Amino acid sequence: MTWALDHLSEILTRAGQHAWLAGLPLVLGLVIALPLGWLASRTSWLRASLLTTTGLLYTIPSLALFILLPSILGTKILDPVNVIVAMTIYTVALLTRTVADGLSSVDPSTRQAAIAMGYGGFARFRAVDLPLAVPVIAAGLRVAAVSNVSIVSVASLIGISQLGYFLTDGYARSFPTEVWVGIIACLLLALVFDLVIQVVSRALTPWTRAVAA
């Protein structure tokens, strides 16, 4: 406890870095997964190939990705961009299916009505399918957020500063307190992400709380 208090400013700095490395990819990944998921929800052959490909991306070990990306992107090994790109890939891998499922979960009669009112392709996506998919997408985002927070900690092995540092440093120094501080800080960060997503999702979906009167 005293150790944590003594190192509070360092913990907060690294937590901030961790949040950035895990959070920015969450947003980027969602922005990329939305059009991909939309395509997958519209065309059955695209659905199969897109979902298989993005699914496979998730199986690439994170450490391998952190090490390989610099040579692909031409970045330095210590550049946080590598982590951002890698985490974005994982987010896309997790979210494409969720978005596709969410968009196709719209009740068939609601969809028929939308089409009959002259809602075509993109207009229907924006006005009907997407708003109705928010609860499903938010659930996927929560999984991706937790996954990102945990995977980012691995980046300390390649020397990128974030909460994972306390795990590797504590292990190297055989100092369990530091390891615990790292774990708890990661947990709290994941909780904060989860909370933010839930609050935003609730704000976007007042209709889900409308119960029969």
Added chain:
Amino acid sequence: MIRFEGVTKRYGDADSGSADGGSPGEGGGDPGSVAVDNLTLEAPTGQITVLVGPSGCGKTTTLRMVNRMVTPTSGTISVDGRDTASMDVAELRRGMGYVIQHAGLFPHRTVVDNVMTVPRLLGVDKRQARSRAMELIERVGLDPAMARRYPAQLSGGQQQRVGVARALAADPPVMLMDEPFSAVDPVVREQLQNEFLRLQSELGKTILFVTHDIDEAVKLGDQVAVLRVGGVLAQLASPAKLLADPVDDFVAGFVGRDRGYRALSFAAAPELSLTDEPTVRLRATGEQVRAIGSPWVLAVGDAGEPVGWVRAAAVDHEVTRDLLHRGGTVASTAGSLRALLDAALSSPSGRGVVADDDGRLVGTITAAEVVPAIEARRSATTAGELPEGASTR
């Protein structure tokens, strides 16, 4: 006027043509199965044309070809003389209200926002669209307080009303309705049907209405098109004609039992001489009731409206509402022969109660007196040709 000319729809062709209506995985029919077969049909302007037939006979397909949610394999469909195939599809669809079985409301929009959808898509400004929507919400019989609710907060019948309001919002000349009242319970369905007829009498839309329920078809249709499986038009006729003169065994079977009796719905009650019926008021004493000298005595309310029959022997002190026999129906002078006959048949005294438009008692009539009127009508319309204008709806 909506006009089908030699329209055929075959599913499972190279271009199955489900437009953008298809979700992945749709289209499981037999390859090349014919859903609608060489259909030629006119739905006249300002009238209700009902498409009726057993499940799978191509009713929905026929309806969806009108707004091009399904593309015909061959043939043409025109609306007021314009070939729909040549029109911009969004423009075509926004000129047609579409109402479906489960309403298909947008769950994430409030009732008023649902109703505003098409006017907003057409560029009507928000305030104007909203006030028009509120007007329609009341017009379809909903409490304006419901406007701010979400669809999940409404009953099935209320959702269906919102669906109708939404379809009417842009005041389209044409309405396409696919079993709009099938998913609600019978009591609500009857209310919705009656209000639908009242609305239509005010609005005079050109309506294509799909149902599998023949009773609904004859109740609502100005004309009824009976389809058989395979999408072949079996008969197109007025409801009265359909009941009186089914063209073949299939239509006769589909139209069902009691069609002779049901056909009387479309025959206006003639002016018959009614019998003056001695009555008692509610709270009349036992002596007053028995003084009339009949085993069943008709009780009337303060405005002279018949309230029910009472058995003279059952009155101890006075006539109370719970002593009244509930079985008898009341026919209206402006009603049908069916209502007249039913009033007589359902009355415990055998004397059918007839009231005027304001609900006041006019007199009574027995079944024996109604039957000659039915017979007279038959001889007036010999050779089975029924007067088409005889509808009393």
